[in-house]
Amino acid sequence: MNYKIAVIPGDGIGPEVIGQTLRVLDEIGKKYGHEFEYTEVPAGGNAIDSEGECLPQKTVEICKSSDAVLLGAVGGPKWDHLPGSERPEMALLGLRSALGLFANLRPAMLFEELADACPLKPELVSGGLDIVVVRELTGGIYFGEKGIVEDENGTAAYDIEKYSEMEVRRIAKVAFDMAMKRGKKVTSVDKANVLESSRLWRRVVTEVAADYPEVELNHFYVDNAAMQLVRGPKQFDVIVTSNIFGDILSDEASQVTGSIGMLPSASLATGNFGMYEPVHGSAPDIAGQDLANPMATILSAAMMLRYTFGLLEAADDIEAAVQKVLADGYRTADIAKAGEPVIGTKECGDLIVAAVRGEA
Numbered sequence: 001m002n003y004k005i006a007v008i009p010g011d012g013i014g015p016e017v018i019g020q021t022l023r024v025l026d027e028i029g030k031k032y033g034h035e036f037e038y039t040e041v042p043a044g045g046n047a048i049d050s051e052g053e054c055l056p057q058k059t060v061e062i063c064k065s066s067d068a069v070l071l072g073a074v075g076g077p078k079w080d081h082l083p084g085s086e087r088p089e090m091a092l093l094g095l096r097s098a099l100g101l102f103a104n105l106r107p108a109m110l111f112e113e114l115a116d117a118c119p120l121k122p123e124l125v126s127g128g129l130d131i132v133v134v135r136e137l138t139g140g141i142y143f144g145e146k147g148i149v150e151d152e153n154g155t156a157a158y159d160i161e162k163y164s165e166m167e168v169r170r171i172a173k174v175a176f177d178m179a180m181k182r183g184k185k186v187t188s189v190d191k192a193n194v195l196e197s198s199r200l201w202r203r204v205v206t207e208v209a210a211d212y213p214e215v216e217l218n219h220f221y222v223d224n225a226a227m228q229l230v231r232g233p234k235q236f237d238v239i240v241t242s243n244i245f246g247d248i249l250s251d252e253a254s255q256v257t258g259s260i261g262m263l264p265s266a267s268l269a270t271g272n273f274g275m276y277e278p279v280h281g282s283a284p285d286i287a288g289q290d291l292a293n294p295m296a297t298i299l300s301a302a303m304m305l306r307y308t309f310g311l312l313e314a315a316d317d318i319e320a321a322v323q324k325v326l327a328d329g330y331r332t333a334d335i336a337k338a339g340e341p342v343i344g345t346k347e348c349g350d351l352i353v354a355a356v357r358g359e360a
């Protein structure tokens with residue numbers, strides 16, 4: 001099969017981690033007889049520099065006419081002075097909205113080999129951690145009405161959190177379907193003791209749960225969920241939540257694993273279309289120095305094979321190759337312990353490609 005992938009290398013370490021990921025995909029393509037055809041497109045800070053805007057229309061069009069999008073990272077200090085609406089990060093929001101990417105899957109798993117990186121006491125995570133945050137990505141306060149008004153107290157600004165039943169139902173279904181393939185447990189996170197939008201959220205999630213009798217559902221208020229994530233992270237399987245709560249809790253969950261450089265993510269639309277990117281940012285401080293860990297992006301490509309292309313065996317193969325490189329003791333700087341030898345971005349890619357090939 002031939003698959004068309006729009007590739008957004010982005011800013012900072014984005015191009016380096018994407019470079020190694022495409023090598024791994026090419027190797028997988030050879031091994032399983034698939035052809036991955038890449039179209040590189042600008043978005044983020046580099047697009048501001050070269051096209052005058054963070055998300056050029058032609059980028060959106062090429063993404064739309066591809067089977068999937070693979071993104072490195074966007075943003076950096078060079079563009080920090082720009083007003084909010086012109087910052088590179090707006091490219092992400094624009095892509096999510098233009099491509100209808102309403103379901104953001106952010107797995108937070110503890111790699112056995114990296115258990116020491118977890119900042120929690122070992123007894124809290126013994127036996128590993130495997131959580132997936134299912135974040136609603138195209139609604140809520142991020143995309144609600146916003147504005148600046150003048151009133152008797154001077155200037156005021158507002159952003160509205162609003163969810164429709166349709167939006168809650170479709171993200172809840174994604175979470176329950178995911179739970180069916182995993183630990184059959186969904187924790188829905190809201191602030192229903194205070195927010196009307198959360199009360200609707202809770203009611204709709206509870207209705208959807210009726211179609212999944214095998215899945216255990218519980219509801220947490222967001223403050224409690226934040227606390228429970230560090231107090232007893234093993235109680236979670238699938239967490240489903242709104243755009244803004246998911247933004248916050250997914251960062252917390254990733255830090256609980258201690259290896260943010262390892263974590264992939266998927267943003268899915270209806271049908272199988274998706275955009276895949278590492279959870280980490282553009283890390284401008286280490287950009288261009290062969291220091292970045294490409295594993296999160298490589299694992300994002302594995303998610304692309306699994307969720308958009310349905311190439312389950314090939315996806316497993318990439319994950320196994322990453323696991324093997326870790327098990328063999330290789331570490332990029334972000335996941336190495338003090339004094340341990342480290343490998344660079346390129347060598348990490350070489351090792352994963354070799355593992356896919358079945359070379360020792």
Ligand code: IPM
Binds near residue numbers: 089090092093247
């Ligand atoms: C994320 C990021 C983005 C978000 C920013 C960069 C707009 O924090 O993907 O989690 O808030 O969604």
Ligand code: MG
Binds near residue numbers: 247248251
């Ligand atoms: Mg975030």
